[in-house]
Amino acid sequence: MPHASLEAHALPYASLLLPYQPESVAAARRFVGAQLREWGLDDLVDDAAVIVSELTTNSLRTGCRTRMLVGLRRPAGHIVRILVGDGSRTMPVMLQAGPDATSGRGLAMVHRLTHGRWGVTLLPHGKVVHADLATPIPR
Ligand SMILES: Nc1ncnc2c1ncn2[C@@H]1O[C@H](COP(=O)(O)OP(=O)(O)OP(=O)(O)O)[C@@H](O)[C@H]1O
Numbered sequence: 564m565p566h567a568s569l570e571a572h573a574l575p576y577a578s579l580l581l582p583y584q585p586e587s588v589a590a591a592r593r594f595v596g597a598q599l600r601e602w603g604l605d606d607l608v609d610d611a612a613v614i615v616s617e618l619t620t621n622s623l624r625t626g627c628r629t630r631m632l633v634g635l636r637r638p639a640g641h642i643v644r645i646l647v648g649d650g651s652r653t654m655p656v657m658l659q660a661g662p663d664a665t666s667g668r669g670l671a672m673v674h675r676l677t678h679g680r681w682g683v684t685l686l687p688h689g690k691v692v693h694a695d696l697a698t699p700i701p702r
C-alpha cells in the first residue's frame with residue numbers, strides 16, 4: 564500500500580501561472596482544453612472552457628498583480644477539478660441576476676455546469692475557487 568502522501572503526489576495535476584491580463588482568459592482556456600484532451604476527456608472541453616473563462620475573468624477583476632493560478636486535478640477517478648487562484652481574500656458571491664441584468668451570471672453558470680459542485684478555499688494571501696466536472700462513464 565503506497566504511503567498516502569506519495570499517493571497525493573501521484574495524482575494527475577497540471578497548473579499554470581498567468582498574468583492578470585485579459586489575454587490570460589484565452590490562455591487559460593487553451594491550457595485546460597489541451598490538458599483535458601491529453602487525458603482523453605474531450606467531452607468535457609466545452610463546459611470546462613466556460614468555467615475557466617468565468618473564473619479567470621472574475622480573478623482579473625480583483626485588480627491583483629503578480630500571477631493568477633490555473634490548475635487541473637483529478638481528485639478521484641471520475642472527477643476533474645478546475646482550480647483558479649488569485650491574490651484577493653474577497654469571497655466570490657453567487658448572485659441572482661434578474662432578466663435585465665447584464666452581469667452577475669458567471670458563478671450561476673459555474674453552479675449549473677457543475678451541479679453545485681464548486682467552492683472556495685481561503686488562503687493566507689488569497690483564495691482558490693474550484694469547480695468539479697464528472698468524467699463520462701467509460702463504455
Ligand atoms: N475571484 C473573485 N474575487 C473576488 N470577488 C469575486 C470573485 N469572483 C466573483 N466575485 C464576486 O462575486 C460576484 C459574482 O460573480 P459572477 O461571476 O457571478 O458575476 P459578475 O462577474 O459580477 O458578472 P458576469 O460574470 O456575469 O460578467 C462578483 O460581482 C464579485 O463581486
Ligand SMILES: [Mg+2]
Nearest residue numbers: 617621669670
Ligand atoms: Mg463573473
